[in-house]
Amino acid sequence: MKKSVLSAMVVLLLLGVAAYAAFFVAPTDAKQGVIYRILYLHVASAWTGLTSFFICFIANSLYVLRRQPRWDWLGVSAGETGLVFTTVVLLTGPIWAHPVWGIWWTWDARLTSTFVLWLLYVSYLLLRTLVEEPDRRALLSALFGIFAFIDVPLVFGSIRWWRTQHPQPIIMGGPGSFFDPTMYRVLFFTWLAMLGLMTLLLRQRYRLEAMRGDLEIIQRELEAA
């Protein structure tokens, strides 16, 4: 118990430092002024979400090959955590877009792709609720998870290509518009802090899932008795 409290505090500290850096260390953008600072949270969340989904993919593959429950536990934890980070991306995007463009949503390539990504993993979690038998649930969701992750680069690629055919306001300037090295450093540090948060959430969620596994074993023992 003590170790988890300590690590939680470390993560909180890192996040606090990252926020401070985002507000005070990073220079003000010449074109956009203060509003661009949302990017540190927005972009770092996006990268962390994708990292989490990648972990989900690895866990899914390992489950299909080895059939050990812990890979299923890791898979659902990483999927849920990734979804949380992606939700933050989708919420912070419009908050940035509104002062800059006067509109809440735009079908720009990155936001659209992120939305599809979000839908894919919502489906992943929904599928799990619709299969009762634990082993079957683990296998089916792992298989879908693999298909979903393979689809991710195809989704991003196709939407990006399609959107550049029909030029839209490029809402998220992205790393291309970052010229100052300090900005890169702050972004990278924020990402590291986010990865710490991701690890924390992953571990908690994994423990929950492992306990659920224990519960099912006890329930089966009771039924047998």
Added chain:
Amino acid sequence: MKNLNSVFAAYMIGWTVFFVYYISIARRTSVLREDIERLKNSLNRGK
């Protein structure tokens, strides 16, 4: 500047989402822990 409010809002919303998720895991964990205790007891009583 009014834009600073938007930046604050974004960070608040982000952290709230993470916080809510963390709390939801903690709550589900404690509920599950109680269920396990309860079932362990009935298993022991059965024995």
Added chain:
Amino acid sequence: MALLSNATVLLGKELRTEFRSRELLTTTTVFVLIVIVLFSFSFDPTSEESRRFGAGLLWLAFLFAASLMLQSCFLREQNSDTLSALRLSVSDPFAIFLAKVTANTLFLLLTELLLLPVFAVMYNVPVLPSLHWLVLVCFLGSLGVSIAGTALSAISAQARMRELLLPLLLLPLLTPILVASTEVTAALFDRSPYVQWKGVGFLAVFDLAFLTILWLLGEYLVEE
């Protein structure tokens, strides 16, 4: 090769089952027709607007129809309890998928080719000048839909709420097909039609990628 001969035999079975009653083909075709008609109420299908929106609507209609049509793919086997017999009859479970994917692609393609002239007439879009390219994009798109749809049908057949689950799983997954097919088709509907080779290439890549994954995971999808 055993795989191909098994797949051919199974394909024969799939085709015979469908052409005996033709219920899948007729209902799917009618459904796409209904969607096309309904779409016409949501905007004015003049020639100019049809050229801009027509391709997208057409492919949306195909996707919706496919996500309904593909439900029966593995549901049929489950309801008549033939899946275990199928599994025992082949040495490589991929043969089952190869047969079903081929059959589904064929059914989808047939539906699309039946409806293309109807769409062309109702929406004032020229189809004849680039017909062979349209067939190509319909084939590549339908193939991608079939591959993903057949795999996901095997998954959703084993879950609850499978009627709603398959479209839910399939439609986000097929976004790249929708995007690429629409782009290529729109280029072919243009005043001076041209072939978007980038889009055609992308569709081929999608098909290949998902076929490979299906080949790797097929045996687990029909596991006992």
